Amino acid sequence: MVAKENEQDVGIDKQFLAAPVKSAVDKFQLLPEFLKVRGLVKQHLDSFNYFVRTGMKNIVRANKEIRSTVDKNVYLRYKSVRIGEPSVVVNSVMDQLSPHRCRLSDITYAAPIYVDIEYVTESNGKKSTATKSDVIIGKMPIMLRSCCCLLYGKDEEELARLGECPLDPGGYFIVKGTEKVILIQEQLSKNRIIIDTDKKGCVQASVMSSTEARKSKTVIVMEKEKIYLSLNQFEKKVPIMAVMKAMGMESDQEVVQMLGRDPRYGALLLPSIEECASHHVYTQQEALEFLEGKVAKSRFYSASVEKEGRAMVILRDVFVANIPVRENNFRLKCMYVAVMLRRMMEAIINKDAMDDKDYVGNKRLELSGQLLSLLFEDLFKTLNEEAVKEVDAFLNKPSRSRFDFSTYITRGRITVGLERALSTGNWDVKRFRMNRKGMTQVVARLSFIGTLGMMTRIQPQFEKSRKVSGPRALQPSQWGMLCPCDTPEGEACGLVKNLALMTHVTTDQEEGPIISLCYCLGVEDLELLSGEELHAPNSYLIILNGLILGKHRRPKQFAQAMRKLRRAGKIGEFISIFVNEKQHCLYIASDGGRVCRPLVIADRGVSRIKEHHMKELKDGMRNFDSFLREGLIEYLDVNEENNALIALYEGEATIDTTHIEIEPFTILGVCAGLIPFPHHNQSPRNTYQCAMGKQAMGNIAYNQLCRMDTLIYLLVYPQRPLLTTRTIELVGYDKLGAGQNATVAVMSYSGYDIEDAIVMNKSSLDRGFGRCIVMKKLAAVHQKYANNTSDRIIRPQRDGRNAEKMQILDEDGLAAPGEIIRPQDVYIYKQSPIDTKNTISGTVPESFYKDSWQTYKGPEGETAVVDRVALSTDRNDNMSITFMIRHTRRPEVGDKFSSRHGQKGVCGTIVQQEDFPFSERGICPDLIMNPHGFPSRMTVGKMIELLGGKAGVSCGRFHYGSAFGEPSGHADKVEVISETLVKHGFSYTGKDFIYSGITGMPLQAYIFMGPIYYQKLKHMVLDKMHARGSGPKVMMTRQPTEGRSRNGGLRVGEMERDCLIAYGASMLIYERLMISSDPFEVQVCRKCGLLGYYNSKLKAAICSTCKDGEKISTLKLPYACKLLFQELQSMNIVPRLQLTEA
C-alpha cells in the first residue's frame, strides 16, 4: 500500500526522493508459486525424470550393440528405449496399475521398459536380420508423481478417483506393497581438488575421479618437504617429479614454470627435484622404468597392458582419471598436476587456502535417479553379458535348429534386481565396486509431516561412530540450503540433515555446449598455453566441473557474460559461475547433485521484482518460471553465493547488493516450519520439536481410511493450529493437522504436574480432546500346499466349548466388520491339513484337518473393533486375508503430549472440570502446565504462541508466527497482539484473574492462560505398561522371559544388584536372583564334587561318576549355574564343587 502511494508521488515532486526508504515488495507470493512449480520433493522427481528421460537412454546408447564372440555376425542392436505405463500382467492381460492398488495388494508399482531392437535370427541355417519394437526387457519401479507415473499432472479430483491423497508429495516407490524412499545421499564432490591434511598433519591434495569408465582416488601428499603421489596401484608413494617425467615433462624448469614465478613455489619443489635426481631419473624412459618397479605386483594385467608398460597405463587410465588423455598426450594431465601442486603449496604457505571438507559447496547430493541409473547400468550390462554367454553356448552346439537373439534379453533379471535393491536397500554393484546398505527406508506414515520430512532427509556418508565434531557442526554455508534445526538427537546428530524449504538439487547438464561457449567468450585453450602462462598474474583459470578448460584474461567480464546468458535462459538455469579470487580461478559447474536456491536479482541494490510483477503474479498472468525466464530470479549454488552480496530485506540493500532473499523463513525446512516464532526459542528446542513433530498423531492423508498399513495412529478431532506459519499453509499442515488447540493455564496444580507432567481436564477429554484411533493390521494366509491340499476357512462353531471365542465370526469364518473384538477372540477360523507332504487320494476325512485359528492379542480389558476385512492374492497365488483392527482411545494418565516448542510431558493426572480453575468469563483450561517448564527451556516462542492464539480466538483471525517474519508481516508482533487482547478486554500480558475451582476463591496470582497447539505423541501407556508376577520362562535357562511382548520379568540388573549389596539386603538378593528366578535342586557328590541325580525308582540320589550313592548332598542352585557346569563339562573343563558345612 505504501509503495503504491509512493508511486503516485513520483509525478508530484521531490517529496518522493526525500522519502526514507522504498517499502519492500512482498515477495511471499513467489513461494507458493515456487512450490507449485517445484513441489516439496521436486529434487527426487527431477532426478528420477532425468534418469528416465536421459540417463537410461544414454546407458542403452553406450551399450547398444552386443555381439556373439563365437560368430561375429550374430548381433543385437538396441535402437531406442523407453518406459511404458505402470502395469501388471494378470492372466496374460496387461492391466493398468494405480499406486493405491499396489499398496493394498502388495505388488510393485512398476512399468515395463520397452526397447526397439535390430537382431539376427537364424532358421534352417539361414541368417537374417529382423527388427522388433516394444520388446520388454524388464520392469522399472516408478516413482510416484514422476513423469512416468499415472498420477503425473492429475488434478485433485482425478487423484481422488484413483484413491490418492492430493497432498501426498510422491517421490517414493511402491515395492511389494511397501512404500520405499531412496534417501538423499551426501557425498564429497567428485573430480574436484581438495586440499587438506592427512592424519600425520601433512598437507595433501586429493581428487576423487569419477568418469563413466573408471573411479579412482589420487592423492598428492607432501611428506618431509618432498612431494609424493599416492595411488592404490602403486605399492608405495612415488616421487611426484618422477611421475611428471614419466608423463613427458622431462624438463625440471618447465615444471617450476608451471607452478608460477614466485620463488617460494620453486623452493618448495626443490627437495622433490633433488630426490628425483638421486634416483637417477632424468628422462621419460627412466621415469617409466622407475615407476614400473613400484607397481603393485599382485594385479593381473592383460597382454596389451604388459606390452605398453603398466606404469604408462596406470598414469593414463587411473591417475586423475577425470582428465582425458588423447593419443597419449599427457600435457593436460601435467597441467592439472601442476595446478594441484600449486594449490598445495599455496596451502602450505598460507593455511587459509586449505579446503573445508564440510563446506556445503564441496558436497554433492546423490539422488534416486543417479542411484537407480547405476543399478540399471549394471543390470543392463549383466543382462547383455549373459545373453552373449547363452548365445555363445547355443551357437557352439553342433545341432541347432531355430535361433532368435531377441529371446535372450527378456529375462527377469532387471526386474528382480531393481526390486530387490529397492526393497532391501542394499546397493550391491560389483561393477562399480559399490556396496552400500540402508539406502532405502520405508516411508513413515505416522504423521503427514513425518512423511514429508522423510523426503527431504539427507543421509550422511560418514559412519556414525566417528568422534569428530567437524561434520556435525552447523556450517555457515548451509544457510538457506539445509535446515539448521532439523537433525536427530544422539549418534546421528548433525550428520543426518534436511533440505530447507526452497532448496533445489541439480541434475547433470551437458558440458559440450558450455565448453564451446566458453571458448567463444575468449577462453584460451589450455593445450595452447605454455607452462609459464598457466599462472600468469591477472589471468584466471577457467575450470568446468573440475576440468581445466583454459584461462581468461578478463575473468570478471567473462563471468558477467556467462551470468547474463544464464539469466537470459541461453544456458541452463542451474549452471553456476563462481569466481574464486583467492585461487585465481573461475569455476563453472553444471554437474548434478549441487544444492542451490532461488534469489531475487538486484541491480545496484534495487530489486528487479517490482510491485507490478507481483500483481501480475496474483492475477495469474505470471508464474515462477516466467520470473526465472525474465531474469528477475535466479538459482545460486553454494559456491556462487560467495560472489553475491545477499540482502535479507529490500530495505537493507546497499549499492553493492546483488541479490535479495525471497523470504527469510525459507532457511528452515518442512519440520521446523511448523514451529511458530522459532526465532524466539532456544535453538535446541526447535530441534526437539522437529523430532517430535514426526511422532505426533493426526491426519496422515486424505486416503487414510482406505490405507492398510500395519499401524496407523489417527486423531479423532484434529485441528488446524490457531497460530500458523506460512510454511504450514504451504505444505498443507493446515489441512492435515496433527494436534489440537488446547486452552493452557500456566500454573502449578495438585503436585501431579512436576517434571513436565500436565494436568488435564476430564470434561475436555469427555468432549474429545486428545482422543485417538489406533489401527492395526492383522493378516492370515490361506495356504496351498505341495500335495494339492490347502487350508480351509470354515463355518464357526455356534455352540460348544469354543463358541464364545467365535462370537464375532461371520458364517464365512471371518470376523465381520463392525464387530467388537476382545483379546483371545478368534478372527479367522482356519484349519490346516495335518499332512502337507504326501499326496492324499480320495476324499479327505474330517480328522485330516487341525484347527489353526488365529486369535486377537490386544491389551487385556480393552475392546477393539474390526474395521475392515480385505481379501487379496499374494505373490504365491495364495489368498491372503487382511483385517484392520481399530481401537479408539481417550487420553489416560501417562500418555505423552507436546507443544510445538520441544516441550513434551506426560499426563500426570486427570481432574474433574469443577475442580479446575475458571475465569469470571467462564473460561476453564483444558490442561494445566507447570511454570517450571519455562525458565530453563527459554521457549519464549511458546508464550508468544499463547498470546497470539488468545488474540486469534478473540478477534477471529488466524495469527501468524513464521520464522523471522515480523519485518515482512508474516509474524504478528507482540505489541500488536497485546493491543488486540486489550481491545477484547484481556490484559495485555495474556494473564487472567482466576478463581480456584476447589474453594471458589481468587488465586493469589494472575495466570497466563490461552490456547496453545498441543500434539498427542504416539507413545501411550497402554502400549507400554507391563508388570508380572510369575509367568513364562525360557526353556533353556528356566529363567523368566525377557520383554513385554513375551510377558517377561523385570530384570534386577547389575546396578540394582550393586545397590542391594551396598545396602546389605542379602536375603533380597537371594530371593530376586534365585528363588524368583530359576531355583533348582541338585545332588552333589562330595567325593568327586560333580553333580549327581535323584533316582526316583530307587528313591536315592546317585553320583553317576562314582556310581555311588553314599556321599551325596542336596543343595539349591540357580538352574543357569547347573547349566554352566554341564556346558563346561562338555568342553572338558571339570567344575568340582567343594562343600563345607554352613
Added chain:
Amino acid sequence: MDGIASYQRFPTVKIRELKDDYAKFELRNTDASIANALRRVMISEVPTVAIDLVEIEINSTVLNDEFLAHRLGLVPLTSERAMSMRFSRDCDACDGDGQCEFCSVEFHLRAKCIGDQTLDVTSKDLYSSDHTVVPVDFSDASGYENSEQRGIIIVKLRRGQELKLRAIARKGIGKDHAKWSPAATVTFMYEPAIHINQEMMESLTLDEKQSFVDSSPTKVFEIDDETHQVKIVDSEAYAYDEEVLKKAEAMGKPGLVEIYAKEDSFIFTVESTGAVKASQLVLNAIDILKQKLDAVRLSEDTVEADDQFGELGAHMRGG
C-alpha cells in the same frame, strides 16, 4: 445447637437477566464456599438425559461407530424430566438394564443419501420415543427461520451412504461424563466495590483523566461529557486486573481509586446447554445441594456419624 451463636445467614438472590439458556443473578450475604458449591453442583451434579448406548445397524458413513456414538452422546437432550427419572443402575423396573421407560428413552436415527448433494445428518434426525426428551432445538425463538440451521450435525453423507441406528438415552450426571452436564458455562465473580477519590481526580487534567479511563482494558470508567467527571459505568466489567491502580500509581496519585472485592456478594453467570432451562438449572442445583446436606443431617445424631465425619461431625453437631 442451642446456646451456641448461630452462623446462619440469609442469602438473597436478585435476578438480573433471565433467558431460556442464560441467567445472570446476584447472590448476596453468603460466602465463597456456598457460591462455589452451587457452581460445582450445577456443572457436575444436576442430572440430565443423554444418549448412552448406541446400537448401530447400518453404518456406511465416513465416520466409524465409536466416533458416531461419541458425537451422539454429546448431543444435548431436553431433560426437564431428568430430576424425576431414575438412574438406570438403581431402577427396579428393569433390574438395571436401563431399557425401561422409567430410566431410559429410546431414539432412532435413519438416514440415507440418495441425491448427489451431501446430506447432513443432524440432531433433528433423531426420533425420540418420548416427546419430552428430544434433541435441543436451537432455532432462534425470535422468529426468523434459518433453513441452514438444522440442529447439530452428526455426520455428512454422500450418495449411497446410509446410517441406521438405535440409541438409548439415560439419566446421568456431569461427574460421570461431560455429556450429562447441563451447564455450558457456570461462573461467578466477586462483586467489585470501586471508590473514586473525586477530589484527587479533579486534580487531573482532562487528558490525564482520559488516559486513566483508557488504562482499563475493560470499560469500567467513563468521563461525563458535561461535568468532565470520571464516573463508573460498569463496575462489574472490572476484571480485577489492577491496571487502573497501576496507572494511578504511575501518575503519582496512589489512592486515586480504591477497589476491593465484596467478599459476600457474587455475580453468577449461568449458560445452559439447552438441556434444562438456565433458571431450572439453578433451582435443580439448589435442590441437589439441599439433598446432599440432608444426607449429612440424617446421620447427625447417629453414632456412626462420629466415625464417618470425625471432628467434622462433632463440629456440625455444635461440639
